[in-house]
Every structure is written in C-alpha cells, then in structure tokens.
Amino acid sequence: MPAITGEEYIRRIDALESEVWIDGERIQGNISQHSAFQGVIQSQAELYDIQHSQAEEMMTFSSDTTGHQIGTSYLIPKTKQDLQARRKMIQRWARHTGGLMGRSPDYMNTVLASYAASANILEGEENCFPERLRSFYEYAREHDLSFTHTFLKPQSNRSTLSVLDEDVTNAKIVKSTDEGIIIKGAKLLATQGGITDEIIVLSAPGGIEEAEAYAFSIPSNTPGLKFVARESFVTGKSRFNAPLSSRFEEMDTIVLFDDVLVPWERVFIYKNIKAMDDLYKKGKFTPFTLHQIVSRQVIKIELLLGIAQIIVETINISEYQHVQSKVTEIIKGLETMQALLIYSEEQGLIEESTGVYIPARQPLYIAINQFQELYPRFTEILQQLGASGMMTIPTESDFESSIGADLKNYLQATDKNGKERVRLFRLAWDISMSAFGARQTLYERFFFGDPVRLSQTIYHTYDKQPACTFAEKFMKE
Ligand SMILES: Cc1cc2nc3c(=O)[nH]c(=O)nc-3n(C[C@H](O)[C@H](O)[C@H](O)COP(=O)(O)OP(=O)(O)OC[C@H]3O[C@@H](n4cnc5c(N)ncnc54)[C@H](O)[C@@H]3O)c2cc1C
Incomplete structure (x- = not known):
C-alpha cells in the first residue's frame, strides 16, 4: 500500500x-x-x-x-x-x-x-x-x-x-x-x-x-x-x-x-x-530523532519571528532599540539552530557495519538543549512586545455584533483595521499565552527529556580532551 x-x-x-x-x-x-x-x-x-x-x-x-x-x-x-x-x-x-x-x-x-x-x-x-x-x-x-x-x-x-x-x-x-x-x-x-x-x-x-x-x-x-x-x-x-x-x-x-x-x-x-x-544509548534513536525535532523547531522559530516582527510593524515600535534587540534575539536563535542542524548533516558519518548515514549527535544535542531555554524566552518576547495588545482581543462574535464597527475603528493600527489587528494579536496570544500556548512551552521544555539532565548528558558525552590538550600547551614553559 x-x-x-x-x-x-x-x-x-x-x-x-x-x-x-x-x-x-x-x-x-x-x-x-x-x-x-x-x-x-x-x-x-x-x-x-x-x-x-x-x-x-x-x-x-x-x-x-x-x-x-x-x-x-x-x-x-x-x-x-x-x-x-x-x-x-x-x-x-x-x-x-x-x-x-x-x-x-x-x-x-x-x-x-x-x-x-x-x-x-x-x-x-x-x-x-x-x-x-x-x-x-x-x-x-x-x-x-x-x-x-x-x-x-x-x-x-x-x-x-x-x-x-x-x-x-x-x-x-x-x-x-x-x-x-x-x-x-x-x-x-x-x-x-x-x-x-x-x-x-x-x-x-x-x-x-x-x-x-x-x-x-x-x-x-x-x-x-x-x-x-x-x-x-x-x-x-x-x-x-x-x-x-x-x-x-x-x-x-x-x-x-x-x-x-x-x-x-x-x-x-x-x-x-x-x-x-x-x-x-548505542543505537541511532538519539541522532535521528533529534534531527527530526530540530528540523521542526527551526520552522517554529521562523513563525515566532514572523509574529514578533508583524507586531512591531503593526503598532509601530521599530524605532526603539530594545525592541530591535528582542527581535534580534529570535533571529540569532533561528540562525544558530539552523546552523547546528546543517552542521549535524555535514558532520554525519556512514556507520560501516550497517551503511547508515548518521547525523552528528553533539550539534543536535546542543540545539535541543538550547531550544528548551530559547522557546520560553521567545514566547516571553511576544508578550513583552505585544503588551496590552495580547488582552485587547475581542472575539469574532464581537466583531459581528452591533459594536463591531466601533471595535474595528477603535482597535485599528497604523496599517490595519481593528479586526485585522486583533487577528494578529489572537495569533500571538494563542501561541504564547492561551492554555494551548502554555502547553506548547511545557512541551518544548520537556518532551525530549528534562533539560537539566540533558545538559548533564552533553557534559558527560562531549569530548573535552582536545580543548584540555590545547589549554595545557599554554601551561608549558
Ligand atoms: C506536553 C508533554 C508531552 C509529552 N509527551 C510524551 C509522550 O508522548 N511520550 C512520552 O513517553 N513522554 C512524553 N512526555 C514526557 C517527557 O518525556 C517528560 O516530561 C520528561 O522526560 C521529564 O520527565 P518528567 O516529566 O517525569 O519530569 P521529572 O523527571 O519528574 O522531573 C520533575 C523535576 O524534578 C527534577 N528531577 C527529577 N529527577 C531528577 C534527577 N535525577 N536529577 C536532577 N533533577 C531531577 C527535574 O529537573 C524537574 O525539575 C511529555 C511531556 C510533556 C510535558
């Protein structure tokens, strides 16, 4: 089939x-x-x-x-x-x-x-x-x-x-x-x-x-x-x-x-x-599953970046330096995750006994462990940029009622009528504040394991010896 x-x-x-x-x-x-x-x-x-x-x-x-x-x-x-x-x-x-x-x-x-x-x-x-x-x-x-x-x-x-x-x-x-x-x-x-x-x-x-x-x-x-x-x-x-x-x-x-x-x-x-x-531990579960996960997470960051930037443009706050920094934080996260993903593919190796091409594990471990911290931060940034906009979100029925025209007028943005502006903020609210959004944050923090223990795994499995050997050179006369 x-x-x-x-x-x-x-x-x-x-x-x-x-x-x-x-x-x-x-x-x-x-x-x-x-x-x-x-x-x-x-x-x-x-x-x-x-x-x-x-x-x-x-x-x-x-x-x-x-x-x-x-x-x-x-x-x-x-x-x-x-x-x-x-x-x-x-x-x-x-x-x-x-x-x-x-x-x-x-x-x-x-x-x-x-x-x-x-x-x-x-x-x-x-x-x-x-x-x-x-x-x-x-x-x-x-x-x-x-x-x-x-x-x-x-x-x-x-x-x-x-x-x-x-x-x-x-x-x-x-x-x-x-x-x-x-x-x-x-x-x-x-x-x-x-x-x-x-x-x-x-x-x-x-x-x-x-x-x-x-x-x-x-x-x-x-x-x-x-x-x-x-x-x-x-x-x-x-x-x-x-x-x-x-x-x-x-x-x-x-x-x-x-x-x-x-x-x-x-x-x-x-x-x-x-x-x-x-x-x-010895099988291919971790590298392949993490490769799937990080591939998805890159797309999710792109969505968050898009929402953040549209908020910035909609309420016209791009001139403020801290606003630019916050959006840049998301850009940095996106580019870093993307780079780690591609790096894992480039550094992959064929396993001789099976002929399977395995992505490099460490960059993917770093990516997911980093994302466990980045994702909650990015949804926080949406809240910081959106401020009260996250709560001025009348429903579709409100817009269809006799007060709809007033709402369209009074909730307008520089380039959007009230309904279109609320459509944006409902999206931002649903991803970062609704029960669904809160669950998304919990999911990204935990679904692949406790972030604390994941970082311990990285500590234990990362080959630190080359760095130590390098540092030791500077301790020699
Ligand atoms: C939304 C969501 C969906 C999920 N979906 C699935 C699924 O489909 N299938 C599935 O199998 N699992 C799923 N999980 C489970 C996920 O794998 C676990 O949440 C994750 O591994 C953490 O385990 P735990 O929830 O039991 O937390 P716990 O291990 O109970 O940890 C709770 C707290 O105690 C601390 N802690 C506990 N033990 C230690 C320790 N030994 N050392 C240091 N600190 C410790 C942790 O750091 C944490 O702060 C899902 C989780 C969530 C939140």
Missing part, C-alpha cells in the same frame, strides 16, 4: 474505536467528530494529503521491497542526500503546522526507523528479536501507520532512593504465556494517544527491574489499553478566535494497561535491561 490519504487516516482511526476517556466519559462513536480531537485529526489528515499529493517528490520514496511510493519519514538514510531529503520532508510538514504539532507522524516514523536501523545491536542478545523489529518497521512503512509512544513511568517518586520502595504504578510484565506477554500498570504520557493506529511502548534507559524492561508495539484498540486524556485546550472551532488551538491541539493522555496481551510477534525486547539501555 503506498502512502495514505488523509481520508484513509481518518477512516482507520475512527474504525479502531480505541478506548479513550475524557472528563469522566469514554468517547463513543467517531473520535474524529469529537470536539477535543476534531481539529488535530483534520490537521493530521491534511499532512497525509500533502504527502500523498506530492508522491513523486521528496515527500515519498520508492520502497525497495514493494516499489510503492512510501513516506520519506520512514527512510533510513544511506547518504547525506537521503538525510537532507528527510529534513526537507519534515520541514514541508512543519510549514503546514507552524511546527506546532510536535507529534506529526514524521516524529514517530523517525523513531521507528531509527530503532529498525539499530536492530543489529540486539543480534544474539537474550530475549531480543531484531528480526521482528525489522519486519514490523517494514510493515509499518508499507501501510503508512501512525504511532504514539510512551516511555516513562508515572511521576510518583523521582528520588534516587525510590528504588528502595516497591513501585506499584509503572507498567510491568506480569506474565508470559504462549501467546505473548501480559502488561499491567501505567505509563506517564502519550501525546496523540488514541488518535494513531498504534502505540510503541518502551522502557526508559536506566531501569533496574527486568519486568519493566521491554519494547513493543500494539494497535491502539488492543483490549485492556486505555488512554485517559487531559482536559482539552480547544476553545472552539473559530479560526479567528483560536487560530492555532482550533487546529493543532494534539492532546496528551495517560496510558493504562489493564492486563494487556502483547502478542509475541510484536515483542521486540523483554526482560533485558542492558539491551534496552544499549538500544537507546
């Missing part, structure tokens, strides 16, 4: 009837019609249509097994040009969402491709099934499956001493049968949970319990699997009122496993802590 259309994606997700709970009720009927999910499902469908309609260009590539045109986000790069093609594809989708859908399908497709490209690490290891992982990857790419995922155990006790207490929350293997493994417990969070074909479940590195060390993928409607969604941040369908949250509210879900049977053909690793750690 070649790359799917948006309609096919929606049809598949509705047909699954996965168990999704929101506000005390299980969603009945088509999830694509539910007010909390309608906007994001539609946006995701648009992404598939973009991919489908450009089937001959960089959005797809020809499958070496079936000859079908399949999504480039599934491509395992063998050359620098392949990696660049991946970036262009990722950024094409990100341009459609402003980079606001962190979990557009390319994210998890990249994750799965990176694991399949690392399957050699599992060869000969106990309770590891690299062949199943490879063939599942092929099945997924040929059917253009969409995925959510969950890694972490619930946030019940994060002390290093928590190992001394029994953890009754984390999803564990409670039984192995002829059919597969049985999972019971919870996992922290799955963005887009319930609106993808499948969920990939992996234990985070650093685990100490064998029963908590596994990697598998199951359909979202597997019996006993429940997605508990948080409150929705969609405030309505109006594109004028909520230009972003009406389209890109991805939703986050807690994942519950109520004696879920994972059939053996879907188990890639079980009860092997070392293999899980190796797959994460």
Whole structure:
C-alpha cells in the first residue's frame, strides 16, 4: 500500500474505536467528530494529503521491497542526500503546522526507523528479536501507520532512593504465556494517544527491574489499553478566535494497561535491561530523532519571528532599540539552530557495519538543549512586545455584533483595521499565552527529556580532551 490519504487516516482511526476517556466519559462513536480531537485529526489528515499529493517528490520514496511510493519519514538514510531529503520532508510538514504539532507522524516514523536501523545491536542478545523489529518497521512503512509512544513511568517518586520502595504504578510484565506477554500498570504520557493506529511502548534507559524492561508495539484498540486524556485546550472551532488551538491541539493522555496481551510477534525486547539501555544509548534513536525535532523547531522559530516582527510593524515600535534587540534575539536563535542542524548533516558519518548515514549527535544535542531555554524566552518576547495588545482581543462574535464597527475603528493600527489587528494579536496570544500556548512551552521544555539532565548528558558525552590538550600547551614553559 503506498502512502495514505488523509481520508484513509481518518477512516482507520475512527474504525479502531480505541478506548479513550475524557472528563469522566469514554468517547463513543467517531473520535474524529469529537470536539477535543476534531481539529488535530483534520490537521493530521491534511499532512497525509500533502504527502500523498506530492508522491513523486521528496515527500515519498520508492520502497525497495514493494516499489510503492512510501513516506520519506520512514527512510533510513544511506547518504547525506537521503538525510537532507528527510529534513526537507519534515520541514514541508512543519510549514503546514507552524511546527506546532510536535507529534506529526514524521516524529514517530523517525523513531521507528531509527530503532529498525539499530536492530543489529540486539543480534544474539537474550530475549531480543531484531528480526521482528525489522519486519514490523517494514510493515509499518508499507501501510503508512501512525504511532504514539510512551516511555516513562508515572511521576510518583523521582528520588534516587525510590528504588528502595516497591513501585506499584509503572507498567510491568506480569506474565508470559504462549501467546505473548501480559502488561499491567501505567505509563506517564502519550501525546496523540488514541488518535494513531498504534502505540510503541518502551522502557526508559536506566531501569533496574527486568519486568519493566521491554519494547513493543500494539494497535491502539488492543483490549485492556486505555488512554485517559487531559482536559482539552480547544476553545472552539473559530479560526479567528483560536487560530492555532482550533487546529493543532494534539492532546496528551495517560496510558493504562489493564492486563494487556502483547502478542509475541510484536515483542521486540523483554526482560533485558542492558539491551534496552544499549538500544537507546548505542543505537541511532538519539541522532535521528533529534534531527527530526530540530528540523521542526527551526520552522517554529521562523513563525515566532514572523509574529514578533508583524507586531512591531503593526503598532509601530521599530524605532526603539530594545525592541530591535528582542527581535534580534529570535533571529540569532533561528540562525544558530539552523546552523547546528546543517552542521549535524555535514558532520554525519556512514556507520560501516550497517551503511547508515548518521547525523552528528553533539550539534543536535546542543540545539535541543538550547531550544528548551530559547522557546520560553521567545514566547516571553511576544508578550513583552505585544503588551496590552495580547488582552485587547475581542472575539469574532464581537466583531459581528452591533459594536463591531466601533471595535474595528477603535482597535485599528497604523496599517490595519481593528479586526485585522486583533487577528494578529489572537495569533500571538494563542501561541504564547492561551492554555494551548502554555502547553506548547511545557512541551518544548520537556518532551525530549528534562533539560537539566540533558545538559548533564552533553557534559558527560562531549569530548573535552582536545580543548584540555590545547589549554595545557599554554601551561608549558
Ligand atoms: C506536553 C508533554 C508531552 C509529552 N509527551 C510524551 C509522550 O508522548 N511520550 C512520552 O513517553 N513522554 C512524553 N512526555 C514526557 C517527557 O518525556 C517528560 O516530561 C520528561 O522526560 C521529564 O520527565 P518528567 O516529566 O517525569 O519530569 P521529572 O523527571 O519528574 O522531573 C520533575 C523535576 O524534578 C527534577 N528531577 C527529577 N529527577 C531528577 C534527577 N535525577 N536529577 C536532577 N533533577 C531531577 C527535574 O529537573 C524537574 O525539575 C511529555 C511531556 C510533556 C510535558
């Protein structure tokens, strides 16, 4: 099956009837019609249509097994040009969402491709099934499956001493049968949970319990699997009122496993802590996933820069030096992130044992860790530039009412009538201040891991020796 259309994606997700709970009720009927999910499902469908309609260009590539045109986000790069093609594809989708859908399908497709490209690490290891992982990857790419995922155990006790207490929350293997493994417990969070074909479940590195060390993928409607969604941040369908949250509210879900049977053909690793750690640390997950992430984040900064500059022009504040500096801060962030991304591609290397072209890890680590600080700052800059404009944002209904003419007049800017000026500020508000906007900030801070521990990883993995050797030269007589 070649790359799917948006309609096919929606049809598949509705047909699954996965168990999704929101506000005390299980969603009945088509999830694509539910007010909390309608906007994001539609946006995701648009992404598939973009991919489908450009089937001959960089959005797809020809499958070496079936000859079908399949999504480039599934491509395992063998050359620098392949990696660049991946970036262009990722950024094409990100341009459609402003980079606001962190979990557009390319994210998890990249994750799965990176694991399949690392399957050699599992060869000969106990309770590891690299062949199943490879063939599942092929099945997924040929059917253009969409995925959510969950890694972490619930946030019940994060002390290093928590190992001394029994953890009754984390999803564990409670039984192995002829059919597969049985999972019971919870996992922290799955963005887009319930609106993808499948969920990939992996234990985070650093685990100490064998029963908590596994990697598998199951359909979202597997019996006993429940997605508990948080409150929705969609405030309505109006594109004028909520230009972003009406389209890109991805939703986050807690994942519950109520004696879920994972059939053996879907188990890639079980009860092997070392293999899980190796797959994460020695495999290609980090460089490829970060390459996808940074490609998207560059587009998101461009959107922020555009909004900031239009605010500056709209209320005519460009003559103030601090205003120029603030916009320049965003420009510097954009150029730095872009440079790190391209540098990672240029410094990439072919792994001899697999022939895979891997982007350089460090520039990407630096980029994401930097973005965890830059993104909150950039949304703060929008608030600083917009000031009260962020709160003088009447709704579409206000403009259509009998006071609409007054609002159009009194809220005008130097070059815009009141309604057009408010349209801009509603965009700035939705990205930086609405519940949706606040969640975007939390997302960029944390979704790839705690910024504090990420910076520790950089410290530990960065080769500092050449710098020390250089410095030592100046200590010699
Ligand atoms: C919007 C959003 C969407 C997400 N989506 C997904 C998803 O789809 N799938 C998924 O698997 N995960 C997802 N995540 C989870 C994300 O990976 C975690 O939030 C991240 O790894 C941090 O873990 P935590 O939230 O448990 O924070 P914690 O680890 O509980 O940290 C809380 C605080 O304690 C500090 N702290 C805790 N332990 C240590 C330590 N050992 N050393 C130093 N400081 C420490 C941290 O610095 C932080 O300040 C999502 C998160 C967010 C916010």
